[in-house]
Amino acid sequence: MIITTGDMTSDALVERAKQLAKHIEVPFVERRKQSLPRMMKRLGDDQFIVLTDDEVRFTQVGKTDLFYHPSMAYLRIKRHLSGIEDVMIRAAKVQAGDTILDCTAGLGSDALVFAVAAGASGRVIACESELAMYALVREGLQTYTTEMEVVNEAMRRIEMIHSNHLDLLKSLPERSVDVVYFDPMFRKPVRTSAAIDPLRNVANHEALHEEVIEEAKRVARRSIVLKELKYSGEFKRLGFEETVQTGSKLAYGVIAIDNDK
The missing domain is CATH 3.40.50.150 (Vaccinia Virus protein VP39)
Incomplete structure (x- = not known):
């Protein structure tokens, strides 16, 4: 699993993503406007936690897309x-x-x-x-x-x-x-x-x-x-x-x- 951000990032959002990655002991990878399928091919991992200013989302490319909400x-x-x-x-x-x-x-x-x-x-x-x-x-x-x-x-x-x-x-x-x-x-x-x-x-x-x-x-x-x-x-x-x-x-x-x- 990889922690990353959305396409639009701020220093605060990147720092938050890095702290989460450190806490759960998985890599943080900068998004750099790459699609998740492209990152999957490059990194060999299909699971991502994506942080944006509006939401937190888990994606397993081609299988699952789930975001946090109180439901x-x-x-x-x-x-x-x-x-x-x-x-x-x-x-x-x-x-x-x-x-x-x-x-x-x-x-x-x-x-x-x-x-x-x-x-x-x-x-x-x-x-x-x-x-x-x-x-x-x-x-x-x-x-x-x-x-x-x-x-x-x-x-x-x-x-x-x-x-x-x-x-x-x-x-x-x-x-x-x-x-x-x-x-x-x-x-x-x-x-x-x-x-x-x-x-x-x-x-x-x-x-x-x-x-x-x-x-x-x-x-x-x-x-x-x-x-x-x-x-x-x-x-x-x-x-x-x-x-x-x-x-x-x-x-x-x-x-x-x-x-x-």
């Missing part, structure tokens, strides 16, 4: 702030000041909703195993600007970690977060979507392992929450007995933590 999270947050209940927040029973660990960050949409619900006194840690997705979302959270300052502030507060979620869970102390959350990529897509299909090309498709849930039980203070298809066998396989239904094809499984044990 449906923005609408969910507006509804939440107007007093309309968000089912994910209800399932996780998130309160102001909570610490939430999102083990499958993806584009960071759920992490952003959590960050708004937990407020400035809360903490949201978003774990992403795939380097391209991690770099895209980490940079996007720090630079994307919406018309709502509460959303902008929430994006800046999210702590992105590049790690396998099992490794991260094993590294954390017992009862160190309030909620551990999972939204793994569905093995069967709910529907064809112009927004989701490019994500599927770079996301981690592995099913959750029972060991992951056991580690989550050790780390969580209140609950473990799993987003899945309503009639998925994953809830039963992984020990989620309580489910909170949504109005769509999805549901949230919940494992409540008994802190007296």
Whole structure:
């Protein structure tokens, strides 16, 4: 993977791109008005993170084109702030000041909703195993600007970690977060979507392992929450007995933590 900029650059944008490249330990290459296919042929790499003044984009030449944006999270947050209940927040029973660990960050949409619900006194840690997705979302959270300052502030507060979620869970102390959350990529897509299909090309498709849930039980203070298809066998396989239904094809499984044990 290569970090570069758009055709129109500034010293500040180039420095930002160089810092991202240094952080994720991949090369920075000056664009010099070259097309990405031409850069691919010259450099032998088809994956690029492209920074511009307006957006952060991941491109795998000829296969995937994905840019950071809050997506449906923005609408969910507006509804939440107007007093309309968000089912994910209800399932996780998130309160102001909570610490939430999102083990499958993806584009960071759920992490952003959590960050708004937990407020400035809360903490949201978003774990992403795939380097391209991690770099895209980490940079996007720090630079994307919406018309709502509460959303902008929430994006800046999210702590992105590049790690396998099992490794991260094993590294954390017992009862160190309030909620551990999972939204793994569905093995069967709910529907064809112009927004989701490019994500599927770079996301981690592995099913959750029972060991992951056991580690989550050790780390969580209140609950473990799993987003899945309503009639998925994953809830039963992984020990989620309580489910909170949504109005769509999805549901949230919940494992409540008994802190007296």
